[in-house]
Amino acid sequence: MRRSIFETEHEQLRDTAHDFFLKYAVPHRAEWEAQGHVGREIWRQAAEHGLLGLEIPEEYGGAGIHDYRFNAVVIEEAARTRSGVALTLQNEIVAPYLIGLGTEEQKQRWLPGMATGELLGAIAMSEPGAGSDLAGIRTSARRDGDGWVVNGSKTFISGGLLADVVIVVARTDPEAGHKGFSLLLVEDGMAGFERGKKLDKVGQRTSDTMELFFSDVRVPAGNLLGEQGRGFYSLMRNLPQERLGIAVAGLASAEHAYAVTAEYARTREAFGQPIASFQVNRHALSEMHTKLQVARTYLDQCILGVSSGELTAEDAAGAKWWITELEWEVVDRCMQMFGGYGYINEYEISQIWRDARIQRLYGGTTEIMKDLVGRKLGF
Template sequence: MEYYSQEQRAFQKTIRDFFENEVNPHVDEWEKARIFPAHRIFKRCGELGMLGINYDEKYGGAGLDYWWTAAYCEATGYSCQCNGIPMAIMVQTDMCTPALHEFGSEELKQRWLVPSIKGEAVGAIGVSEPCAGSDVFAIQTSARRDGDFYVINGSKIFITNGTQADYITTLVKTDPSAGHHGFSLIVVPTTTPGFSVAKKLEKVGNHSSDTAELLFEDCRVPVANRIGDEGMGFIYQMKQFQKERMVASLSAAAAAQAMLERTLRYTKDRKIFGKPLAAKQHVQFTLAELQTEIEMLRQLNYHCVRMMVAGEESTRETSMAKLVAGRLARKVADWCVQFHGGYGYMDEFLVSRYWRDARLLSIGGGADEVMLQIIAKLDGYSDR
């Protein structure tokens, strides 16, 4: 069954060509450097229409539905020879800008959304803290009102694009006594006095994407930089998480497909005891099972996309997709390395990079256990 139109297929080809010709030749270099030139790459992404697919045309977006985002995510996940760069781009498209587009003032949109869609500004999302990861309610970074400014103090950790970002869409506590209505989202320019990159973090995988711990020390930010209403930040952030999890699942399914195909080619070429490795029934059956599970994830993803396009509530289904994607990515990665044998454990083989990168999917954007908790609550297994 064909899910994409000819126009969407053409868009996917443009994306594939971009990664194959302009990104992949440099990935090894950027992986070793533990960083890629985000401003240069994002500028090209903006020129190709990758950064504002669902956003209003008056801000430079394309105004298209979520099927176009699905097409973009699958082309990106399949084509790029690392996960770090797609992850960094998706922070721009589906993490630091959705609330800005939906709830930000016209002034904020012109100042930050428009250049983000053009790729002229690099953004990051500041939610996680040293003592608050999946438990978003536990964040302690505060914003105290002082006339027409907020004074922000605290720290954020595991921030993708953190060392290169021009601004951080930052979740802060504006009223400690107001529960879930005590949080606000504020755009913090990284040129703000008192803002600093405390540390560039070294990770197990996703090496080409920079990750940082950020420090806010008496950062004075105009009240006009607040996204939407004061006290609504937690609600805005929970809504954003659904897009973050959906793009992760769509990209993961495509990346798993690419690695499975690469492994199939290897097992056909690799001789063991005089015969191709692929001649072994165990190898055939394992690859068949993995392909079946990838197709199941893809169909769940498409179901979620249909719900989103129809305007239906999809938190339950999106959480399921994210849960399955993280677990399946790890499973596929492990088998791909196994079937490559000793070569699969070598840096020069892409499956080793995929294996390192895939582990994050069950942690970032809401750990597997958080997805299970959401599903259990929505299905009535838990009252928490």
């Protein structure tokens, strides 16, 4: 299906990203899966190839791009090549918080390093007792003299192992409800800040996911990100782009799974003929093809909506749940078409299947996404 939303410069970046992932990431994927995280050098290499810090202003060393289509092509190629590198963590999640909320001192301190890949960040929202329910967060930060004292724990934190700075969501006023949350920048090496175990995941094993602990961590007042008490609203402003990024990756992954399966169905024979020629498989391939095209049209309009400022939180939530559910439907059906071979780890479809399952959970579960849309509709 021809896509009309991209121009020459977008496709040039796509080619750069595709070649980069194939050369610098894919050969290391097995090694990274075994150790449970990517090598730190990949971030610096990505920056050298113009794939990191896309939205970081030029005065801080970034590209200063305000066109989400560039972000989208990088996400898509990372997914299609199965690179194992989550550039989205820095590009789509961490950097935008500092760009939008940071003081000039904070931007000067952290953004240049993020633009070069020398400094990595993470964001710590989820807790053992608070996942999609952000209002249940119990990590606290109390004012003490010229700073804050942070106590609590976080879990499911992507990139927590290598992070030099972590944006921590904490309660600064336990009586203020949604107005009682603030964002604090906790730095590697601060006393009382400890990393727990690296969680043993089903899929996406090249991306480390950590437990983080905070025991009387003293954080300078200058590390408050944004306004005190406005943390929840900052999250609500930034989460839509994160969720759209998940959808972009999800559809690219589903399209790749379909391409792999279509080729297999053309060449794999049973009862003397290619399995694609059997009506049940031909209909399944036809149905998946059509659904992917419909989803592509929908998602491309959402991508355009970011740059135009027209994408709403409800649009992003709808795209996230619809496309990740479709991704799982397609990937699982593709795996079925491989038969027993689909369950063998050396076959790519099994690897895609393992990595796809989390998409319906992180960034907000399908159920939460539907609820966000439903509330907007007045239900």
